[in-house]
Amino acid sequence: MDKLAWQVADGSSTRHVAIIMDGNGRWAAERGLPRSEGHRQGVEALRRTVEASRDLGITHLTLYSFSSENWSRPKQEINDLFGLLRRFVRRDLAELHKNGVKIRVIGTRAGLDADLLRMIDDAVELTKDNTELNLTIAFNYGSRDEIARAARRIAEDVSNGSVTASDVTPELLGTYLDTAGLPDPDLLIRTSGELRLSNFLLWQLAYSEFVFVDVYWPDFSRELLEAAIDEYQRRSRRFGGTSTRSAG
Template sequence: MAQPSPTAVPADTPRHIAIIMDGNGRWAKQRHRPRTFGHSEGVEALRRTVEAAGELGVRYLTVFGFSTENWRRPMEEINALFDLLRLYVARDLDRLVKEGVRVHVIGSREGLQADIARIIEEAEAKTRHNDAQHLIIAFNYGGQDEIARAARRIAEDVSAGKLAPQDVSVDRFESYLDTAGLPAPDLLIRTSGELRLSNFMLWQAAYAELVFVDVLWPDFDKAALQAAIGAYHRRERRFGGSDAEQP
């Protein structure tokens, strides 16, 4: 991955981009192939996008890999999605380590197969000291579930006397989220033309710019990413105020 020099990165480049990778099934259907084929091609799109984000100077990239709602899908498709995580880590982990990419996996670990949990732990451990770029994979993740789990941990700490109710501020609540320590996304992209968040980063996306593109995820590439960033640049970010200033 070609990492730009600090002087080569425009000041208005979004620091953090989050992507809902949607459209694998429809892409495969258009080609009269099984949905699993679309997911497989989606992994190739992910590989391209991680590289393109690094080249464009995007420091943090979050992708929606497997949602808590995906458990409702046929078990064959669920197993195929898990197989793709195994494949992606097996093929790309060494490269990510060498290129300075740190992997974070957000979402619940509860109910995951033992080898999937080990793969996640290995990816995070091997890249822990990297800082050139951050790849955040939302796996077994749902925004409402994340908020509920954070609220549960806060309640437990209050009950144990570790935290006073009056100390629960926005910043304190954020420290209990899966994304604690990571910046909020500046730009959230959803592919495939759907116009909804689908329970993704509900807290973190409070002031993200939303860009919905008609491209199906397996066709997403650097040009599509640049076009979305171009749309972001044409926005005036107000953060609830009258001037386009950072909060």
């Protein structure tokens, strides 16, 4: 797929793709492997997807890697997930930086180890001026928590007089979200065949197109990413208005 080929019926192009990376555990279970192996293979799929996104001209890629609800998982699995994140940063950061990838991490920092926070901060600082691909990792993230935190900060600013109640608009609230400054996703992809958002970008996905892929995340490939984009291209985005194809 050519970088310039992405265009849907209304003439807009796909530039921000968000992905719920789901199915690592089930992928492993079906093969009689430990869940940790599913997560390891999931990291390989992440690498493939970042590379394919750059090749295809995606400018923003947002990945749901660890939700605030995932703390309910067994402690060993959580430790494995955090260990994989550490290894991913150590192994891939230099290459990502070389390839012009800008890293951003959204979510709450509560409960994260100090060394992991330093690693995240170092990655963000190193890549802050890169422009080839904006890679946003939703880590320790939950959308309802994000919106609640934004509302709390707005309330504090109204209380101290820096914002008035009449200033509060959808646009203003967006500047208080973790994703402030990012365009809303054009396309959401969820793997594993599940048909739900799982508390991911509830505000930002209001007018996004959804594609659900019946493949576990470790098996996600460039070809499946292209197929999802092809599906997106066949749609007409209306943003609450009428179709460009029909006034009905």
